[in-house]
Amino acid sequence: MLNRYIVKDGKKLRYGYTTGSCAAAAAKGAAILAVRGERPVKVAIDTPKGWRLEIPIEAWDVGENYVLCTVRKDGGDDPDVTHGILVEARCELIDEPRIEIRGGKGVGIVTKRGLQVPPNHPAINPVPRMMIQREVTEVLPKDVGAIITISVPRGEEIAKKTFNPRLGIVGGISILGTSGIVEPMSEEALKDSLALEISMAAEEGKDRLVLVPGNYGRDIAMAYYGLPEDMLIKTSNFVGFMLEKCVEYGIKQVLMIGHIGKFVKLAGGIFHTHSKVADGRLEILGANLALLGANPEDIRELFQCVTTEAALEVIEKKGFEHIYGFLCDKAEEKSAQYVHHQLEVGIIMFSMEKKILGIGKKGKRLLEAFQNE
Structure with missing residues (x-):
């Protein structure tokens, strides 16, 4: 839980964090497990707003060639349909120094022009991509890279309650956030x-x-x-x-x-x-x-x-x-x-x-x- 607050109309309201911050934290957590074999209870990330967050880890999974880390979104006192959803990041290490970010199940695919993401790409917006890139780079050794796949298990179901269908984003939600922080009643x-x-x-x-x-x-x-x-x-x-x-x-x-x-x-x-x-x-x-x-x-x-x-x-x-x-x-x-x-x-x-x-x-x-x- 993010313990930062704002007072609006005489009410004390708590900030939350975006799906972009969730994806970055999950990706960093998966990279830590893949590289160091550690399973931290929380993962610290930096947000474009300038706040450093410690985001709790919900679950881990270790496969034959990958690891998986799961984070639960906390929308604070501005809960939308994505409040409480799980955001997963799968990390596969590769022998070249690059980071490839993919969209998995429950992350929508853009089909129309005019959005921040071009058509036929997963709806992971530029700022969350930058956050994922930065946080995973911080963990990886110099000559090692990773394929990071972001998934949202209930994303396709939840997307029906968002603007995504009208915007031509199919198959799931968008990974969003320009500040990394959800301001209450924004x-x-x-x-x-x-x-x-x-x-x-x-x-x-x-x-x-x-x-x-x-x-x-x-x-x-x-x-x-x-x-x-x-x-x-x-x-x-x-x-x-x-x-x-x-x-x-x-x-x-x-x-x-x-x-x-x-x-x-x-x-x-x-x-x-x-x-x-x-x-x-x-x-x-x-x-x-x-x-x-x-x-x-x-x-x-x-x-x-x-x-x-x-x-x-x-x-x-x-x-x-x-x-x-x-x-x-x-x-x-x-x-x-x-x-x-x-x-x-x-x-x-x-x-x-x-x-x-x-x-x-x-x-x-x-x-x-x-x-x-």
């Missing part, structure tokens, strides 16, 4: 994963995408509008970040489909839609109702609502349903301004009942174009 890690999908789409020649915050938007895009799954990318709450990434990777047109509780914020110029960053939903609704002629009593009633869904009941009771298209147009304008008009953005808003509330002017045109593509 927003940056999630953003990197989301942006990677835009990079992949651009590599495939796409210049039109459909962005959705979550599963509801995805369902509407596919089931209601018949849009193809390979056009859809989730944004989570990072709408502004994802629009910027679309510009960076050369995307020209984006249709965004989301719940009004998220997307009304765009009409107010809020592009990180998590409530802890900014809320203002009722304020934006109230201001725009006033622009459309609502009286003060109507707006006071709106401000008594706790949720956006409750606010919709007030809006419709007062006969102001036309606000939805008005908000969509504003959200389109604000989105274009956010990326300095380098991207054409259309907006569709819906309610929790998956009822379409409004479509912006650009949204109507883009939707028709996307459906006819």
Whole structure:
């Protein structure tokens, strides 16, 4: 267990270590056993973050021409689907001074361009490869080399719960990590994963995408509008970040489909839609109702609502349903301004009942174009 902590939102959260660190520790442990005949209880490795880790060894195995070392991943207080999995490294010594790193069972194979690893290679990213190389080199005698094979026994099963299938990585998980350390509740890690999908789409020649915050938007895009799954990318709450990434990777047109509780914020110029960053939903609704002629009593009633869904009941009771298209147009304008008009953005808003509330002017045109593509 890594006994380092960070305090976030008043909570003490423990750091963990990546699959890359696990692979490096397992590889070093296997090399120690192969060269020295020792079976240490822990293996010390250096991480790119500058922290030196002592990672416990879960198991050993000795074969006729190889040794095997197993490490269990500890994700700290940011547990994802790989938390607790076993990562194995098999070491075969060779009579030439080189280290060859291979992917074994449960490590995915890259099939598409746009990732850090080229197609037809095991999904062991450059930083974990560097870590494995460095740690094993530290152990080997001068004129001795090794073939290191990294495996994840449950990797193929676990990969189905990750982004890998969408990224064209088949047969297992990726061995990842740029710092070697998992930071609890890491927003940056999630953003990197989301942006990677835009990079992949651009590599495939796409210049039109459909962005959705979550599963509801995805369902509407596919089931209601018949849009193809390979056009859809989730944004989570990072709408502004994802629009910027679309510009960076050369995307020209984006249709965004989301719940009004998220997307009304765009009409107010809020592009990180998590409530802890900014809320203002009722304020934006109230201001725009006033622009459309609502009286003060109507707006006071709106401000008594706790949720956006409750606010919709007030809006419709007062006969102001036309606000939805008005908000969509504003959200389109604000989105274009956010990326300095380098991207054409259309907006569709819906309610929790998956009822379409409004479509912006650009949204109507883009939707028709996307459906006819």
